[in-house]
Amino acid sequence: MDRRSFIRKAGTTGAGAVAASAALATPAIAQTNPKITWRMASSFPKSLDTIYGGAEVLSKMLSEATDGNFQIQVFAAGELVPGLQAADATSAGTVEAAHTVGYYYWGKDPTWALGADVPFALNARGRNAWQYHGGGIDLFNEFLDKQGLFGLPGGNTGTQMGGWFRKEINTLEDMKGLKMRIGGFAGKVVEKLGVVPQQLAGGDIYPALEKGTIDAAEWVGPYDDEKLGFQKVAPYYYYPGWWEGGPTVHFMFNKAKHEELPATYKSLLRTACQAADANMLQKYDHLNPTAVKSLVANGAQLRPFSQEILSACFDAANEVYAEMTASNADFKKIWDSIVAFRKDHYLWAQVAEYNFDTFMMIQQRSNKL
Known part of the structure; x- marks a missing residue:
């Protein structure tokens, strides 16, 4: 066999091998x-x-x-x-x-x-x-x-806001009889403090606040809330939404x-x-910082829930958890896992992260950032 003949046959064999390989690969893919x-x-x-x-x-x-x-x-x-x-x-x-x-x-x-x-x-x-x-x-x-x-x-939305209120809420007494649009589980907690939970679809919240049918409403956070214009009818914007720390x-x-x-x-x-x-x-x-500035510029008044209110809500929530874990094995299994994890998470979070964030927030308030 001369050299040219060998090369021709080798080339043919190589092309056949490539074709065969492709044929085998295609069905696999x-x-x-x-x-x-x-x-x-x-x-x-x-x-x-x-x-x-x-x-x-x-x-x-x-x-x-x-x-x-x-x-x-x-x-x-x-x-x-x-x-x-x-x-x-x-x-x-x-x-x-x-x-x-x-x-x-x-x-x-x-x-x-x-x-x-x-x-x-x-x-x-x-x-x-x-x-x-x-x-x-x-x-x-x-x-x-x-x-x-x-x-x-x-x-995940991150920690949500505590909602829009037609009047300031300074004490536990101010919460009694308050008609508030609030999601189911949290509604069970605030009921223990005298709040009357209301279930309303998102599109029904604004007119209910405007007419006074409800006194307050929680939704999500600045970016989503701004679209609904709540600050026009319920100017007090409370935080944090303790019922949704990381939904x-x-x-x-x-x-x-x-x-x-x-x-x-x-x-x-x-x-x-x-x-x-x-x-x-x-x-x-990314979106919430711009939105909260816009809301404040258009009449929203930011207010923190008092420590009295937060502590009372925390205690009420624990009462609800005690009731549920006593009667629901599925709930207990998952909640026990969250509680154990929560304890260590906040132990660590207060060491480096919290102190860094706190220092940077002080710089922000001093207009140094």
């Missing part, structure tokens, strides 16, 4: 990236671009990472099911996924709320540490498993559908959920 399209029911309207947008962030990441093979179509509250039925629809298999908050369903079982937030628990940083490294995700999923669901954290929004998936996913998609889904979770908190931290 197709098998690991099957085409899957899911529907996700959000509990939020599109106008809340921070919270609703968390689901869009997840959808975009999954599509980009799989060349469009794993698609999640996001539907705003009311488009497929009412916002407060998103988890129910996912559990039933009406949709494959939901973007919602556990405490929306606390009326069925208070354990739902522990996946999101409860009064005087953890701030956002502590909650994320407990969830991702303190066993929180697994503990909540033990509970969700009974509902036919699998959940992963999908956003987690969840992505919840139909358990059977999640189990059908290939391992690569499950891994990708977990990673994308964690990215969307972090992104929401970062976005709020």
